Amino acid sequence: MMLWTEPAGIKPQRAGTRNYSHISRTWLGEEAFSEIRRFVVIRDNYGNCSCLAIHTYNGWATLKSNLPDPDNHAIIYTSDRVPEPYSYVDANGVTYSEELSKDPIKVVREQPDAEGELHSRSINYTKPYTVEKNVRVLKIGIVDKRSLNALRRASPIRPAPHSRR
Numbered sequence: 212m213m214l215w216t217e218p219a220g221i222k223p224q225r226a227g228t229r230n231y232s233h234i235s236r237t238w239l240g241e242e243a244f245s246e247i248r249r250f251v252v253i254r255d256n257y258g259n260c261s262c263l264a265i266h267t268y269n270g271w272a273t274l275k276s277n278l279p280d281p282d283n284h285a286i287i288y289t290s291d292r293v294p295e296p297y298s299y300v301d302a303n304g305v306t307y308s309e310e311l312s313k314d315p316i317k318v319v320r321e322q323p324d325a326e327g328e329l330h331s332r333s334i335n336y337t338k339p340y341t342v343e344k345n346v347r348v349l350k351i352g353i354v355d356k357r358s359l360n361a362l363r364r365a366s367p368i369r370p371a372p373h374s375r376r
Contacts (some may be wrong), residue, residue, distance in 0.1 A: 212247060212248070212249045212250075212326060212348065212349045212350075212351050213247070213248060213250070213346060213347065213348045214246075214247060214248075214347075215245065215246060215247070215248035215347075216243050216244065216245040217243065217244055218241060218243060218244070219234050219242035219243055219244040220242075220243075233245050233246050236247075237303045239361045243315070246296070248265075249264070249265040249329070249332070249351065250262035250263065250264055250265065250266060250340060250342060250347050251263050251287065251316070251318075251329060251334055251341070251354065251362070252342075253343075253362070253366050253368040254369070258343065258344055259341050259342060259343045259344055260340065260342050261270035261339055261340075261341060261368045262316065262340045262341070262342050263334055263335060263336060263338075263339060263340070263366065263368070264334075264335050264340060265287055265329065265332045265333070265334055265335070265339065266332065266333050266335055267330065267332050267333065269339065270296070272284075272296070272297035272309055272331070272332075272333050273297070273309050273311065273333055274297060274298075274299070274307055274308075274309060279337065280307075280337045280365075281286065282311075282312055282313075283312065283313075283335070284313065284317040284333045284334065284335055284336065285311055285313035285314060285316055285330070285333065285334050285335045285336070285361075285365060286291075286311065286313055286316070286331055286333065286334075287315070287316040287318060287332055287333065287334040288315060288316070288317060288318065288327055288329050288330075288331050288332070289317075289318050289319075289320045289327065289328050290331075290353060293315045293317075294315075294330075295331075296308055296309035296310070296311055297309050297331065305313070311314040313336070313361070313365045314358070314361035314364075314365070315358075316334055316354060316355075316358045316361060316362050317354070317357065317358045318351070318352065318353065318354055318358075319352050319353050319355050320352045320357065321350055321351060322349065322350075322351045322352070326349060326351055327351045327352060329351075329352075329372035331366060336348045336365050336366060336367060337367075339367060339368050353373075
């Protein structure tokens with residue numbers, strides 16, 4: 212878990228997870244978006260780590276409208292049991308449910324408070340990130356040994372040959 216900042220884009224969104232309070236103006240006159248973001252480290256490199264982001268998509272999980280590539284997500288959790296995929300009933304009584312094809316990933320908590328809890332969040336296999344090792348992070352847990360093969364199979368990032376993860 213860490214503070215993550217990235218360009219806000221030409222027309223930053225002013226609602227949802229990209230709340231206006233998370234937008235700041237940079238010295239170049241551009242806007243940047245910052246939030247606390249959780250990642251799963253897939254590969255430990257020299258000076259940085261290759262990671263995948265964990266998102267709730269503002270509580271909508273993969274049912275968020277306009278979510279690109281929802282099939283490339285999986286549940287990641289810290290609870291004792293695998294959470295049910297997210298579902299909801301709309302105003303007309305129609306039920307919508309996530310249809311996830313990738314295996315859920317269990318994380319063993321290392322933080323006893325709320326920071327260490329993952330509420331049936333979604334791991335996004337679509338977009339790898341590089342996280343430098345010279346930034347402050349809070350280690351919230353480690354992927355359970357029984358979930359490692361599922362994580363490796365689904366990840367676009369290949370672990371280093373010498374990696375024990």
